[in-house]
Amino acid sequence: MPGQAVGTESEVDNPEPRTFASVLRAQQSMVFSIAYHFLRDRSAAEEVAQDVFLQLHRRFDELKSDQHISFWLRKVASHRSIDYVRKQKSQAAVGLDSVPMPSVDGEPEDHFLNRRLQSLIGSLPEKPRMVMILRYQEDLMPEEIASVMEMPVRTVKSHLQRSLAMLREKIDRSMGDVR
């Protein structure tokens, strides 16, 4: 029962055996970041990430390897994030540009460019946006993205090409020689 594996600090500190708490600690930033880059709202992203981990807890015994758990978490986080936007479409549309951005360390110019890129990625349609996040946040290959998103590899490649072209064009137009 996964509930028995949850809990004590000693379990969390000890990498063996794998417990729900250790997986939560190791994977929370991955799950949260997928939701956060997609939704661009910290509290909504935490809500989605919490739902993903609650679902993981219910199925913890069925997932046998770390690789399987990572794949499952990426898949569920992606689909849950898309579902969340679909449910809250009107609020999300209003919130996209008004949501305060998190602070990012680095050069002010990079910071500005990152914010601009995050904003442009946030303006992509749902599936191309998630494809971009899985490609550039999670470093997944198109075949892996296709498996996570349950879509043909050709579609993934086409989303990537079109999104990249669109982002390059918008960045070129708005920032001139920043690249």
Added chain:
Amino acid sequence: MDDFEKQLKDALTKKDPSPFFEARVLGAVKRQALEHRASSRMWWASAFAAVLLVITGSAWQHERTIREEAAGKDAKARLELALKITSVKLQRISRKVEGI
């Protein structure tokens, strides 16, 4: 991967959730486990009540069948007795009529 893609990667670096996230998820997991336990206890209680109801109903039905069979046999015996008495009386009357 060109410079633009590296910039995209940089813009999409992983972020940490709030420091309380982990504790909040573990709390929610415990609540979920308690709710699951409570609902499974409720399920077992309902299943036990249903089984008890079926057993009681069957026993009552069986008892009723036995009672009805006994009552039927009793009624049959009484009818047979009544028919026997009637038959005897009719034979007596028949003999008297033949004697006239």
